[in-house]
Amino acid sequence: MRFVVTTSHKPTREEVVNARTLAEELGVKYVSRGRLREFEKESPVDFYYVFDKNGQLSIKAGQSVFFFHPGMSKVRYKNIKLQNSDYLINSMELSGEEVVLDTTFGLGNEALLIAHFLPRGKVVGLEASEHIFRVVAHGLRNYPYTDEWIREASTRIELHNINLREFVKSCADNSYDIVYCDPMFDRPQLSSHSINPLRPFAVYERIIRSDVDEMIRVASKRFIIKSRTRDTLFEELGLHFDRLWGSKKSGVLYGVIEKK
Structure with missing residues (x-):
């Protein structure tokens, strides 16, 4: 499956650092949230990882969001x-x-x-x-x-x-x-x-x-x-x-x- 790593809207510096680090570990692109829609038009993806402001990591695929919750x-x-x-x-x-x-x-x-x-x-x-x-x-x-x-x-x-x-x-x-x-x-x-x-x-x-x-x-x-x-x-x-x-x-x- 094709995927990239991004952040929530208006991310903190820590979110950006975490997202870039994960993208590097996975060997995929980091795409800023502001550029994500434009990027998907040129290079469609199946899903993307999202680092959120609350420190959580989720996966968004279409309208579906997968995240950890106890x-x-x-x-x-x-x-x-x-x-x-x-x-x-x-x-x-x-x-x-x-x-x-x-x-x-x-x-x-x-x-x-x-x-x-x-x-x-x-x-x-x-x-x-x-x-x-x-x-x-x-x-x-x-x-x-x-x-x-x-x-x-x-x-x-x-x-x-x-x-x-x-x-x-x-x-x-x-x-x-x-x-x-x-x-x-x-x-x-x-x-x-x-x-x-x-x-x-x-x-x-x-x-x-x-x-x-x-x-x-x-x-x-x-x-x-x-x-x-x-x-x-x-x-x-x-x-x-x-x-x-x-x-x-x-x-x-x-x-x-x-x-x-």
Whole structure:
């Protein structure tokens, strides 16, 4: 895809420096925001990176804007406080010192939630998409958090730009306490306004049984995989779960395999 780096309108000096630095790192052009429309007429692009005044990095593609925001982690945290009703967190059975491998990081909302319950542990996240990784990694470090629990959780996340298949094969047996996988759904939930801008940049490589076997191998306590009731992933994988549960309302299922 063709892209450039720019800033918000009337940028500060820091924005311009950050944008120029990123453009140089990526080997693409820096285009000032005032010249962007003229530049696109001569050299059309698929999207552009934008450094904003609040220190955030986003991607604008047409009318869609992709940016990091921890909103869903806040909603789920509130539900846990009110009802103790989060299937993923309950599935993990965290003591607080585990190292959790999140093989499909995405926006990182679930990783932030998990990391909150790991005061002496951490989450190691893998994101195969270069562009999603760049925006989310920047956001984790620079987002203006208003909730202290999310800011603290963000410091216990280590994010890598790598394909899960490549990474997991290089890991020794039982390298992580828990391994979690949340692949893209067969039938996307198009009503999800936070996920939709991410879709053009996501890696849609299908999870297969050999991937799962590798992930189970590197987990010392348990492996957890997410799907939806109307998807066919679990049937294709042919796995026997020790627990399979989720929300009827959302149609989300978590399959749990315990390491004996």
